[in-house]
Amino acid sequence: MLYQRYIEIGRVCYIRLGEHAGKTCVVVDMVDQKHLLVDGPMSGVPRSTIRLNQVAITDLKIAIPRGCKTNKVRVELTKADISTKFAKTSLSKKAEAKKDKAGLGDFERFKLRVAKTT
Amino acid sequence: MKFKCAELKEYQIVGKPLSKANEKTPIYKMRIFAPDEIVAKSRFWYFLRQLKKVRKVNGEILRMTLVSNKSPTKIKNFGIWVRYDSRSGSHNMYREYRDVSATGAVTQCYRDMAARHRARAHSIQIMKVEVVKAGECKRPIIKQMHDSSIKFPLPHRILKYNKKSIF
Numbered sequence: 001m002l003y004q005r006y007i008e009i010g011r012v013c014y015i016r017l018g019e020h021a022g023k024t025c026v027v028v029d030m031v032d033q034k035h036l037l038v039d040g041p042m043s044g045v046p047r048s049t050i051r052l053n054q055v056a057i058t059d060l061k062i063a064i065p066r067g068c069k070t071n072k073v074r075v076e077l078t079k080a081d082i083s084t085k086f087a088k089t090s091l092s093k094k095a096e097a098k099k100d101k102a103g104l105g106d107f108e109r110f111k112l113r114v115a116k117t118t
Numbered sequence: 119m120k121f122k123c124a125e126l127k128e129y130q131i132v133g134k135p136l137s138k139a140n141e142k143t144p145i146y147k148m149r150i151f152a153p154d155e156i157v158a159k160s161r162f163w164y165f166l167r168q169l170k171k172v173r174k175v176n177g178e179i180l181r182m183t184l185v186s187n188k189s190p191t192k193i194k195n196f197g198i199w200v201r202y203d204s205r206s207g208s209h210n211m212y213r214e215y216r217d218v219s220a221t222g223a224v225t226q227c228y229r230d231m232a233a234r235h236r237a238r239a240h241s242i243q244i245m246k247v248e249v250v251k252a253g254e255c256k257r258p259i260i261k262q263m264h265d266s267s268i269k270f271p272l273p274h275r276i277l278k279y280n281k282k283s284i285f
Contacts, residue, residue: 007271
């Protein structure tokens with residue numbers, strides 16, 4: 001296939017921007033070419049519309065019918081164990097590393113600088 | 119002149135001409151899409167004046183309620199019947215939008231009319247907003263989303279969001 005990752009029903013997405021930045025969600029339906037209806041019952045994202053550019057696509061996908069209820073999404077997410085699978089992806093690890101770096105204190109930053117130069 | 123920065127709100131406004139003595143006056147109900155209550159009342163009188171022989175001076179608003187969205191997580195196809203003034207005349211249009219709420223669809227309509235026809239808000243009249251079933255939609259841009267196994271890749275994706283300030 002020319003493209004690996006598709007925006008489709010059941011695609012697990014990582015929210016880059018907005019109110020729920022840093023959380024994962026599942027594509028439940030599509031409003032138009034630029035807006036999705038997403039739901040993240042396990043990650044605390046309420047069922048809402050989101051812009052495509054607020055979102056990054058992951059490799060993970062679950063099998064849900066178009067526009068299905070939040071409970072069904074929750075069941076399928078736990079069945080496919082998406083939370084552990086997502087934690088293994090490089091996107092998740094990079095996000096964690098970024099968060100750690102932002103939480104460094106002044107002394108930690110100094111230690112990091114020293115460790116980089118040696 | 120309407121100033122809109124966020125999504126419009128839907129108001130149901132009921133008003134009637136003032137009655138003299140014991141005469142029965144008709145009561146009119148309108149569905150108004152406006153950014154706030156003040157504009158909503160103003161538009162109500164604007165439309166009522168055009169349609170019936172009532173003016174704000176000779177009338178009263180009986181009730182104004184903010185209509186909330188009954189299904190904010192269900193995507194619907196909206197057919198919007200618009201009347202607008204172009205530079206050389208007045209025209210009717212039927213436009214379709216896909217959104218989660220009627221207010222979202224009407225807001226899209228105003229933006230779209232401004233973009234495609236340079237129509238300002240004051241020259242646009244929303245005549246009717248209705249949910250249209252998928253099979254009855256006419257516009258191909260809306261119909262293309264009616265595929266149950268819809269999927270598309272994101273080729274040539276450029277992420278431009280930069281939160282850092284320039285200075």
